[in-house]
Amino acid sequence: ELGLLTVSWVASVAIIFGGVVPYIPQYRDIRRTQNAEGFSTYVCLVLLVANILRILFRLGRYFETPLLWQSIIMIITMLIMLNLCTSVRMATELNTKRRSFTATDSKDEEIKVPKRLFLDFDWNYFWSWSRFVDYLQCVLAFMVLAAYVTYLLLDSVLFVESLGFLAVFTEAMLGTPQLYCNYRNKSTEGMSIKMVLMWTSGDTFKTGYFLLTQAPMQFWICGLLQVCVDFAILFQVYYYSRYPQKPISHTTHTTSAKAL
Structure with a gap:
């Protein structure tokens, strides 16, 4: 009994925190290098949407509590990543402007970085805003809208099941951009x-945890x-290393939307 409880507890902890572990070295790397170009903030967008939908799915269909906490921890982690990436990106843009002004001897002019705000509703700059608070506004707006729609349609079995499938399917597709990118470049x-x-x-x-705990089929x-x-x-790693499709480049690097 004690052994089974211990295994169950360890598995639950692994489920809750395991998903955020790959982002810890990425966070430290961005802080160390002050360069966020290698990390796609669209990863944060996808994971925020997926986990918000998963939490709402639980209102209509019960699933294990560790999975609920996993979603909450992932949302917090993605917000932390967004905060770091936004501050680093804006600092980089400011430094670039300063170098440009120095090169053109325009030192007397005030250096300004154009602000891109969520409330401008400019789709050209969607998810590329200048302040972390704009990302928060977008996430909160999505949460309120999704929660309202879920409240209205909570009695619909079709809607609830579709919501659950959409949540986990969105998260499951995180690796496909890298898969396609490798195929397009014929290299990893x-x-x-x-x-x-x-x-x-x-x-x-x-x-395996989903299967053992009899989680909903969508999971x-x-x-x-x-x-x-x-x-x-x-x-792809094996195939393109065994059968190179093009000369190896030492300057071009393909970044992963999921890994970075």
Whole structure:
């Protein structure tokens, strides 16, 4: 009994915090280098949407509490990543402006970086705003809208099941941009193989947890899909290293939307 409880507790902790572990070295790397170009903030967008929808799904269909906490922890983590990336990006833009002004001897002019705000509702700058508070406004607006729609349609089984599928399917698709990018470039150069191995082990464990705890069908189906995408990327690593499709470049690096 005690052994089973210990295993269950360890598995729950791994589920809650395992998803955010790959982002810890990325966060530290951005802080150390003060360069956020290698990290796609659209990863944060996808994970925020997926986990908000998953929390709302629980209002209509119960699932294990550790999965609920996993979503809450992931939302907090993505907001922390957005805060860091926004501050680093704006500092980089300001430094670029300063260098430009110095080169043109325009030192007397005030250096300004154009502000891009969420409330401007300019789709050209969607998810590329100048302040962290704008991302918060967008996330809160989405949460309120999604919660309101869910409240209205909570009695609809079709809506609830579709909501759950959309939540986990969105998260499951995180690896596909890298898969397509590798295929387009005919190379996996610049991609972190260690990160892919971390995804694969984590996604495999997560899918097994879904099956063992009899989580809703949407969870384990999309978990299996996620594992398949991970293995497809690993196959690309093997294939393109064994059968190079183009000369190896030492200057061009493909960044991963999921890994970075």
